Amino acid sequence: MMLQQIDTFVGPEVNWFALSPMLTLLGGTLVLMLAGALTPRWPKGLYAFATATIAGAAGVLAMVQWDDITDNGTRTLVAGVIAYDTLSMFMTITICIGVILVALLSDEYLRGTPNDGPEIYALYLVAAIGGIVMASANDLIVLFLGLEALSLALYVLASSNRRSGESAESGIKYFVLGGFSSAFFLYGIALVYGATGTTNISEMVAALQNGVDPFGNESLALAGIALLIVGLGFKVAAVPFHVWAPDVYQGAPTPVTSFMASVGKAAAFAAMLRVLVIALPFYRDDWRPIIWVLALVTLVVGSFLAVVQRNVKRMLAYSSISHAGFVLVGVEAAAHGAGEADPGPGMPSVVLYLILYSVLVIGSFAVVTVVSRSSGGDTDIDSFKGLARRRPVLALAFTVFLLAQAGVPFTSGFIAKFGVIQAAVEVDSYAIAIIAMVAAVVAAFLYLRIMVTMWTSDPAEDAETVAIPFSAGVAIAAAVAFTIVVGIIPGWLIDAADTVTAYAR
């Protein structure tokens, strides 16, 4: 009997090459784990280098596929559960860049700790796969699988500093609250399934577009959407679902924090685009006001609470909440044209913001990592006193990142903000655009405060000299170069981001 069933089971056709970025990361993870376990400790820096190479290869494959998509159009893979479009590839590249930079940053940080081995790097790669699956999912269940792969890796990463109670606390907090949000999300999928009869995004769009509500139960769908928004809101740390973020960001090892703020956030927002903008345009008038309110409170609360912090990691955590508010402004703009043939500039502005912000936030946390190493893990703002006298180049790099986060021209941060505001204004969302800009001014105060501490106060008498490890230096230099080059010549990236509106459906 069993054998007969196996005979009749027809597996979906799998286009292996189209899945190659994910497969590269997966294969790389396994090789890293196995080889790492079976061989003696690798020479200095090789784990990080291997990780960066794997992520780089995945990124290059994604670019190759970008060309293929440009030439041959978008499609869905593996029986329609994975979307093969430039949105997936854009986010894949963003996530791979994030992994490369974070791996370089982690190298020196992990040396001399019990974690100096392949495990942390393997977890980065696993999380990256999860993120890519989230960004490419064309089925809510697959999206949930990606979400869990990302989240589970991040729970472990957050608590990975075994010598620190704060890290353990951060891990457990993240785990409990993350578990809650996953449950919300899953329940949301169940309700939406109940309302539409499918979890596949393409089928869902088709079912809703026919105007046929199979069970005649719209409230089921709306309740499902509400739960989905709660789940996603947790993952992107939108107010009022943000309370975990400052504690987790502060407690986690700094490279991991940078990973959560870049890759984690980018993947969660990509998932939000998939779930809301691509899958549920039918209900856009229902969920758009919710996003509007979320954007508003996220911007305001994030900016104001950032200003009163004293710990640099906590400041950057709140500032990342305020940046999430900016991205939500882009999502709100995308909502106006969701599901139409020309969806407008909302989605491109969101993905542009994500890639630019990811690099910025990793760069910022990289400087924090380097500085806090010399002060014994202390990330109080006082440990940045007089950094300009001790390490002028490092202070200059941090200044570039902070100015970019504040949205000063000639940096990538300005291009990111400009794109989002432009998208909002084009759909006549003037109020939220103005609120976002005013919130940016409030947040600018925070960045100025850090800069003042670095440039105008004298270093403490007992301040240790700050050593810049080579690999972290490379990561910081690359991030600075990217920030300035994109700030001056952004056209190519904007062109690339503009293609994501032609998503697979």
Added chain:
Amino acid sequence: MLAAETGPIGFPILTALILVPVIGSLLVALTPKTRPEIPKVIALMSAVGTLAMSVWLMASFETGESGFQFVSKHTWIEPWGISWHLGVDGISLFLVVLTGVLFPLAIVGIDPHHDEKPYLAWLLLLQAGVMGSFLSLDLFVFFIFFEIVLVPMYFLIAGWGYENRVYAATKFFLFTMLGSAFMLVGLIATVAIASRDLGYTTFDLVEIAEGADFATSTGRWLFFAFAIAFAVKVPLVPVHTWLPDAHTQAPTAGSVVLAGVMLKLGTYGLLRFGLYLFPEASFWSRPLWLTLAVIGIIYGAIAATMQTDLKRLVAYSSVAHMGFIVLGTFAFTTQSLSGAVIQMINHGVSTGALFLFVGMIYERRHTRSIAELNGIQKVAPIFAAGFMVVMLSSIGVPGLNGFVGEFLILTGSFLTARWWTVVAAFGVILAALYLLWAYQRVFHGEPDEENQSFPELRVKEGLVLLPFLGLIVFMGVYPKPVLDRIEPAIDALITRVEENTDFVEPEPTIRIGEHGNDEPADGDQPSDEEGDG
């Protein structure tokens, strides 16, 4: 006029005016620590090179042309319709020259006392930003330069200022950025709405101004979004509170540049992006601006009178003077607008020189408090004489530059904004009150023990001040070459306002140049030859 054309010799001089300071700044930043004498040489070469180019620009500027000259236009960010579009007309020409003149003098004349290298690098970046703001004809390009000047200025104030510098620098940054926040949204909305008329997206100022037709209420909203940013920058009461702090706490060079050219970004912006882009809205809202301007004139003067800190006094006098410029701008007559433009230059020269003097006093006595200074005239008569000339120019005494501007503004404004002008005229008297009173307290009387040893003006300081004094006298007795270049652009601007509203410019009652309010002097050299000294 819209075609991309460069200057007579095909050299992209406007781009060079922006890039030379940037390159200078990078070179300064890259000099090794072991050679502390090099940064100043590089900075000076860069600043003098910029000055030479701006003088050449003025010399080859076609007098009598109202359009933009030396236009250079290149696509920059294609998907967003942004181009590197630069041009200069009569309104911006002298602001560019003023920027060229002030920076080399600030570099030579003022010693930062510590960390000279970053100081010079920031100063040059500031120059590039200011130049870019005056030259750009693309909304996006204008905005990024308008915004970027905050960064070097912030660092100059926070790094080289006086006791309360961090507070002042932060306040300055946040106030201006808040204004810009509204402008950015307004700017993008302008482009988005204009693109519906034009059929394509462009940030080009000229294309939008000529091709787009904003509905009346839309235009008014957009104008206000821009105007908030400029009102903060000018600054107009009630958003002026950053200025006394920033001016007082800034290092001398910072104050000179802030008063000299950066405040003009606000009034220039009102002309270029208010009157030119939104003529109807500007005309409609003129009672508001006239009222704010007059409040600024009177309030600034009264506040200046009551100051105990000499630098703060000069700062508040700026509030009053900038009020005159706004008054002239929103009176919509050729004379008042020409007066406003020429007053921008005059205020830059006079107040810049005043801040230099206050800086020198601080260097000598380490105080800015009026109460601690007395009898300086006895021990340093040349110093006092120089201060006197600059002060009289600031008061607006005939024969010096301040008079020309204020007189043109008041005569022009009287025709269209009579009662505002009447009140504003009291501001001239108040200016005499606070400046003369301050002069009396600081320079007259018997010097006490601490002021006995007040050193006389040094030769180097004198050489730095000479161009300022030359300009003050020259512009006072022979402003014609300057006015000739300004007026065509102003006439075009007023024509534009007349076309878009029911406003008709009244005939001037006093014709300057025909009845001879300014005696025609004999020199026919361009107005800033003294500026080269």
